[in-house]
Amino acid sequence: MIQGPGATTTVGVAWWAIPDGQLLGDLGSDRAGLDPAEAASRLSRVGPNVVRPREEVTRWGILVKQVRSPLVLILVFAAVVSGVVAEWLDAAIIISIVAGSAVLGFFQEYRASNAVAELRARVELRTGVRRAGRVLEIPAADLVPGDVVVLATGGLVPADGRVLSAVDCHVSEAILTGETFPAEKSPGVVPAEAPIAKRVNCLWMGTTVRSGTAEMLVVATGSTTEYGTVAQRLALRPPETAFERGIRQFGHLLTQVMVILVVVVFAANVFRDKPAVDSLLFAIALAVGIAPELLPAIMAINLAHGARRMAERGVIVRQLSSIENLGSMQVLCTDKTGTLTEGAVTLDGGFGSGGEPTEYPVLLGRVNASLQAGLVGPLDEALLAGGAVQGWEKLAEIPFDFFRKRLSVVAQQGTDPPLLICKGAFERVLEVCSHVDSDLPRLLTDHDRQALITRFESESREGWRVVGVALKTVGKTSGFAVADEQEMTFAGYLRFADRPKHDTKDVIEDLDRLGVKVKVISGDVAEVTAHLATQVGLPTERILTGSDLNAMSDEALWHAAERTDLFVEVDPTHKERIVTALRRGGTVVGFLGDGVNDAPALHAADVGVSVDTAVDVAREAATFVLLKHDLGVLRDGIAEGRKTFANTIKYITTTESANFGNMISMAAASFFLPFLPLTATQVLLNNFLSDFPATTIATDRVDPEMVAQPERWDIHRIRRFMIVFGGVSSVFDFITFGLLLWVFSASAELFRTGWFIESLLTELVIALVVRTRRPFFRSRPGRLLLASTAAVTAVTFALPYLPFADALGFVIPPPGLILSLIGVTGFYVVATEATKRVLYRRIQSEV
Numbered sequence: 114m115i116q117g118p119g120a121t122t123t124v125g126v127a128w129w130a131i132p133d134g135q136l137l138g139d140l141g142s143d144r145a146g147l148d149p150a151e152a153a154s155r156l157s158r159v160g161p162n163v164v165r166p167r168e169e170v171t172r173w174g175i176l177v178k179q180v181r182s183p184l185v186l187i188l189v190f191a192a193v194v195s196g197v198v199a200e201w202l203d204a205a206i207i208i209s210i211v212a213g214s215a216v217l218g219f220f221q222e223y224r225a226s227n228a229v230a231e232l233r234a235r236v237e238l239r240t241g242v243r244r245a246g247r248v249l250e251i252p253a254a255d256l257v258p259g260d261v262v263v264l265a266t267g268g269l270v271p272a273d274g275r276v277l278s279a280v281d282c283h284v285s286e287a288i289l290t291g292e293t294f295p296a297e298k299s300p301g302v303v304p305a306e307a308p309i310a311k312r313v314n315c316l317w318m319g320t321t322v323r324s325g326t327a328e329m330l331v332v333a334t335g336s337t338t339e340y341g342t343v344a345q346r347l348a349l350r351p352p353e354t355a356f357e358r359g360i361r362q363f364g365h366l367l368t369q370v371m372v373i374l375v376v377v378v379f380a381a382n383v384f385r386d387k388p389a390v391d392s393l394l395f396a397i398a399l400a401v402g403i404a405p406e407l408l409p410a411i412m413a414i415n416l417a418h419g420a421r422r423m424a425e426r427g428v429i430v431r432q433l434s435s436i437e438n439l440g441s442m443q444v445l446c447t448d449k450t451g452t453l454t455e456g457a458v459t460l461d462g463g464f465g466s467g468g469e470p471t472e473y474p475v476l477l478g479r480v481n482a483s484l485q486a487g488l489v490g491p492l493d494e495a496l497l498a499g500g501a502v503q504g505w506e507k508l509a510e511i512p513f514d515f516f517r518k519r520l521s522v523v524a525q526q527g528t529d530p531p532l533l534i535c536k537g538a539f540e541r542v543l544e545v546c547s548h549v550d551s552d553l554p555r556l557l558t559d560h561d562r563q564a565l566i567t568r569f570e571s572e573s574r575e576g577w578r579v580v581g582v583a584l585k586t587v588g589k590t591s592g593f594a595v596a597d598e599q600e601m602t603f604a605g606y607l608r609f610a611d612r613p614k615h616d617t618k619d620v621i622e623d624l625d626r627l628g629v630k631v632k633v634i635s636g637d638v639a640e641v642t643a644h645l646a647t648q649v650g651l652p653t654e655r656i657l658t659g660s661d662l663n664a665m666s667d668e669a670l671w672h673a674a675e676r677t678d679l680f681v682e683v684d685p686t687h688k689e690r691i692v693t694a695l696r697r698g699g700t701v702v703g704f705l706g707d708g709v710n711d712a713p714a715l716h717a718a719d720v721g722v723s724v725d726t727a728v729d730v731a732r733e734a735a736t737f738v739l740l741k742h743d744l745g746v747l748r749d750g751i752a753e754g755r756k757t758f759a760n761t762i763k764y765i766t767t768t769e770s771a772n773f774g775n776m777i778s779m780a781a782a783s784f785f786l787p788f789l790p791l792t793a794t795q796v797l798l799n800n801f802l803s804d805f806p807a808t809t810i811a812t813d814r815v816d817p818e819m820v821a822q823p824e825r826w827d828i829h830r831i832r833r834f835m836i837v838f839g840g841v842s843s844v845f846d847f848i849t850f851g852l853l854l855w856v857f858s859a860s861a862e863l864f865r866t867g868w869f870i871e872s873l874l875t876e877l878v879i880a881l882v883v884r885t886r887r888p889f890f891r892s893r894p895g896r897l898l899l900a901s902t903a904a905v906t907a908v909t910f911a912l913p914y915l916p917f918a919d920a921l922g923f924v925i926p927p928p929g930l931i932l933s934l935i936g937v938t939g940f941y942v943v944a945t946e947a948t949k950r951v952l953y954r955r956i957q958s959e960v
């Protein structure tokens with residue numbers, strides 16, 4: 114039961130059956146809301162109003178993450194084995210390398226995680242709440258039982274609660290009840306046994322206010338809400354993005370290679386009577402050497418850096434793993450108002466049924482717009498820009514919905530009879546009219562109706578937005594419903610202009626060059642949409658209307674959607690069907706929307722994009738939020754997303770190309786050499802040093818051709834890179850082996866020193882060569898990448914001369930050997946460059 118002031122739970126209580134006054138008392142609240150201090154106290158007890166708390170970024174958590182990966186555990190195992198056999202120096206060095214990698218990854222990832230948290234906070238869901246009589250805007254996560262929330266059209270209901278007051282409030286509850294049409298909400302009590310769909314005095318977390326306004330008393334928050342209960346029971350995980358799927362596939366590939374390598378190398382060396390412990394440690398080190406152990410940290414750094422860069426361009430990333438989807442987007446579906454057009458709609462004037470200018474439709478439109486309780490749209494703002502009407506009293510409202518596409522208010526001026534004034538989509542208003550001409554109403558004939566439709570189509574073809582206005586005198590003051598919208602008199606129409614933005618055509622051309630096709634999905638009529646499309650350079654040959662979609666099966670739409678240029682006269686269910694149909698063909702689809710009716714399509718798209726001024730439900734459904742309603746911002750975001758993806762793939766391909774070749778070469782050399790080519794410690798040190806420059810790859814420059822077209826994760830291409838460039842690396846590895854053995858007659862220590870230098874140099878230079886499709890000298894790397902590579906190169910040559918070189922197993926090489934190794938590395942660069950050119954030419958021919 115509810116336990117007095119500060120109650121924290123409503124489980125098992127039929128609070129919808131308790132009178133408002135009693136419920137307010139039980140929750141220790143009143144209609145003025147909670148005192149801020151009391152609200153803070155309750156929040157500390159009940160916790161944040163979230164279904165599944167987002168994992169808090171802590172230093173300890175990120176540090177643990179660095180050392181709990183399988184690769185680190187393998188290294189710890191190697192250190193334990195060394196300790197067991199009293200190889201204390203090897204154990205200490207391995208632990209030092211593990212600690213160094215963990216510290217490096219920790220600082221980079223902690224900084225990245227904090228940056229991402231700051232960006233997400235900029236677009237967190239906020240809600241209006243009464244606190245001590247004042248309406249404040251607070252994060253929805255801070256709501257507690259007893260709060261009084263203020264809701265309006267387009268708002269996402271942030272918790273479960275009781276309706277204290279409502280004005281024409283209709284709420285979409287499909288997320289819980291499956292009902293297509295919005296439910297009307299009102300104060301009062303309902304029977305305790307009433308099911309959710311019948312609890313008309315309740316509002317539920319996650320549902321959407323489709324029209325009207327309401328004030329709600331919060332009764333349940335977080336996981337105790339109906340939505341929270343369902344979500345906790347199902348424990349649903351967000352759909353796997355293509356980026357996450359690629360990482361998983363890459364992990365499987367590495368695991369297979371590592372297992373085979375460990376087993377084969379260990380067995381072969383033991384068979385040749387080499388020490389079992391040394392052979393095991395060497396095999397483990399080789400396996401770890403192939404794996405990019407800093408990959409999680411590098412990915413976090415790259416994605417966070419990309420998110421910061423995108424935020425600078427006006428795009429906030431709400432889900433980091435979706436950055437790859439943004440970069441690989443092939444089709445962008447968008448409405449036209451505010452995106453392709455200025456969004457600043459202007460009223461051109463009012464016109465009678467014969468097309469003659471008249472102010473009466475303008476007056477009726479302003480009365481309707483001034484008195485409606487729903488969300489004020491661009492057309493309403495244009496009407497009200499001419500001044501609010503005075504002397505009219507609102508008696509009732511029949512709210513707008515996306516199926517009727519009209520809104521009616523019942524209003525009275527002085528002692529005149531009440532009027533039902535309707536405005537909305539021209540054809541939807543005309544269909545409820547039986548008379549025409551408001552001055553001297555006469556019966557609307559079929560000829561009149563056809564003439565009006567013809568005029569409407571003519572205006573639309575010229576690009577005007579046309580809104581119909583109708584009225585009728587009514588004999589009552591309450592109890593109005595949609596059924597009252599009939600037998601009305603057509604009073605005329607309003608004409609609006611919404612001109613395209615000056616740069617829309619250029620931006621669409623830029624998107625086309627980036628491989629992104631723009632498809633318009635609009636609720637407006639075909640003629641207006643086609644006129645605008647022509648102005649901004651979009652094709653208009655293939656158009657589908659909402660009626661066409663209704664007549665199509667899903668299978669037919671799958672085939673038609675990709676070939677269609679414009680989707681017009683659609684409703685919210687059509688938008689979701691269109692996006693799903695486009696995705697069905699394997700296309701990566703983005704959807705840009707900001708309204709209540711856009712939420713289903715935003716959920717269905719690979720890339721859901723909204724704006725920071727969008728209604729709550731649209732912003733929460735999106736994975737990216739634009740700080741400006743502009744396609745140019747999205748274009749820049751796409752380019753930044755592709756750069757982020759390109760730099761992540763660079764790390765994987767360059768690291769694995771070098772690592773794979775070097776580790777395979779060492780494995781092969783261990784079969785015929787009387788000693789191990791490198792000690793386990795040297796292998797791990799080599800891998801650690803080669804990974805250090807990779808932590809700066811997020812800042813690397815990206816060639817324009819790498820962002821020119823959508824790129825997708827391709828595990829087959831990564832495998833191909835590993836084999837081809839790894840093969841080239843191995844050829845020069847064996848040249849180095851021959852040089853060391855037959856020219857310099859190297860001892861085990863000198864061999865390991867020379868081979869360590871050569872293998873590390875090849876790993877460093879291949880990163881600079883393979884990072885670009887161009888000749889490497891024509892693609893300048895980022896300053897940090899170049900500086901860190903130069904620093905590690907200097908350390909590589911300095912290692913044999915350092916005081917602790919003996920402990921690492923190094924000796925000072927003769928000058929002739931150093932020069933020879935530099936020469937081998939130079940030829941390796943030339944061979945890799947030639948191989949790269951051939952490989953990319955072959956890949957291009959296969960596309």
